[in-house]
Amino acid sequence: MTEGYDFASRTALITGAASGIGAACARWLDRQGIERLILIDRDGEGLGKLALSCDVETHEADVADERFWQGLETRLDRLDHAVVNAGVGTGGTIAELDFAEWRQVMAINLDGAFLTLRTALNAMRKGSGGSVVVTASVTGLKPVPGIGAYGVSKAAVAHMARIAAAENAAHGIRVNAIAPGGVDTAIWNSPDLQAQFAQHGREAVIAQMGKTTPRGRFATADELARDIGYLLSDASANVTGTVLTSDGGYTL
Template sequence: MAIETSFTGKTALVTGAASGIGAACARWLDKQGIGRLVLVDRDAEGLSALPLSCEIERHAGDVSDPAFWQKLEGDLGKIDHAVINAGIADGATIRDASFDHWRRIMAVNLDGAFLSLQVAMRTMGSGGSVVMLGSVSGVKPMAGASAYSASKAGLIHLAKIAALEGAPDGIRVNVIAPGGVDTAIWDDNPDFTKMVEDMGREQALAAMASATPSGRFASAEEIAQSIGFLLSDAAGNITGAVLASDGGFSL
C-alpha cells in the first residue's frame, strides 16, 4: 500500500509547526495529499511563512494554556491524525535547576502534550492516529537534562496509556524518540552557540554527534518521514510503540 493513500482528504493537527520537525511534518503531509492541516505554534510569523498547498488553519497560541485548547476544540471539527510535537529544551542538573526552570519545561513538554492529546482524541471520535514527539533522553538517562528528560519520559508513558484507552475506538498512539536532530532548537543552547562561534555550525554538529554510532545528527525531514509512517495505514497494527530514530545513540 502506498503511504499517500492514508492521507488523501484527511485532516491532521500538528503542534510546534512553525519550524523544525513540526514544519517538516506539515510539508511531508502536504506532499502526501492531506486535505487539511491545523497548525499550532506560538510563532505566528513562522506559521504564516510555511508554503503549503492544502487547506490550512493556522493558530498562534501556547499549547500549555487550557483556555487556548478549550477555544480551539469547538472549531476543530473531526481530526484524523495528530503530530504532538511542540516542545522546548534546556539543560540543568538537578542540583542547579530552579523550580521555575523545571515548571517551564514541564508546562510545555508534558502539560502541553496532555492538553494536545486530549483534544486530538476527543475530536477523532472513532479511528485515527497520533504520534507524540519523545526523545532518546526520555529512554536513556542523561545528566544535565533533568527536567527535559523527565518530561519526555512522562510523555512516553502518557502515550502508552493513551494507546490503551484509544484502542477500543480505533485510535493508535505512538512515540518517535529522536536523538540529535539538526534544528533551530540548538540555537538557544549557550554551549552550542559557543561551539558555533569557535568552529562553525556544521563542525559543531559533527562534534556533538561524535558520541552517536552513525556519526551524524538526523535532519528534520528524516524524522518527519518516520512520523509519517507511524501515522499511516502502513503502521495500522502498531500502537503504544516507541520508535527510536537516534543513529544508535541509545544502544
C-alpha cells in the first residue's frame, strides 16, 4: 500500500456514484481497501451495476431533497470521507436561459452540494474528523460562454468548499475542491451533441473536443478519481481549502 493511501476500516460517501467520476471514485476507493461505501444517485439501476468488493449501501435519491439528507444523517454513526460529486450540465447563454432550467441546475449542483456537505460535516464532527472533496469545474474558474448556469454553480461550490475548510479545520476535517476540465463522462450526452454523435460517432466527437486542450485529449474518469483520491487520503494531510485544477492545461 502506498504511504498515506490506507483506507482500511473507513467509510466514504459518494454522490453521483452511478457513473462517471463518482463511479470511478467508488472503484478507486474499493481498490484501496475501504471498508464501506455509501453511494447515492438518482440512477438506482446504475448503482446496482457497480461491482465492488467492499460493504456497499446504496440510495436512489435526489441530492436536492432535504428530507432524504435529514433521514440519512440520523443513521450516520461514522463517516471518514465524502465526495460531493452529483451534478448536471446545461447549455444556453445567460440572456436566453429559462429560469426553470437555471433553478434545476442550481438545485442539484449547488443546493444538493450544500446538503451533502452539511450532512458529511456533521457526521465527521461526531468522530475524529475526515476529508471531503467537492467536484467543481474549470468553468467555475474560467468564463466559458454558453454554460452560464453550470459555470456559476461550480464557482459557488468551489468557494463553499474553501469556506467549509476554514470553518472545520479545528474539527480535524479537511475540505478541498477539484476543478476538472473536459472529462469523458455521460455529462456530454446532451441533446445538443446527439446530432454530432449520430453523424460522426461519440468517440470521434469527444476526441475532437479534447484536442482543444494542450494535453490533446479529455481526461478519463479514472484519472480524476486518482486526483480526488489523493485529496481524500492522508497523503494530503496538510492540504485543505484548495481548488485543485485538473484540466490538461485548458486554463493556461
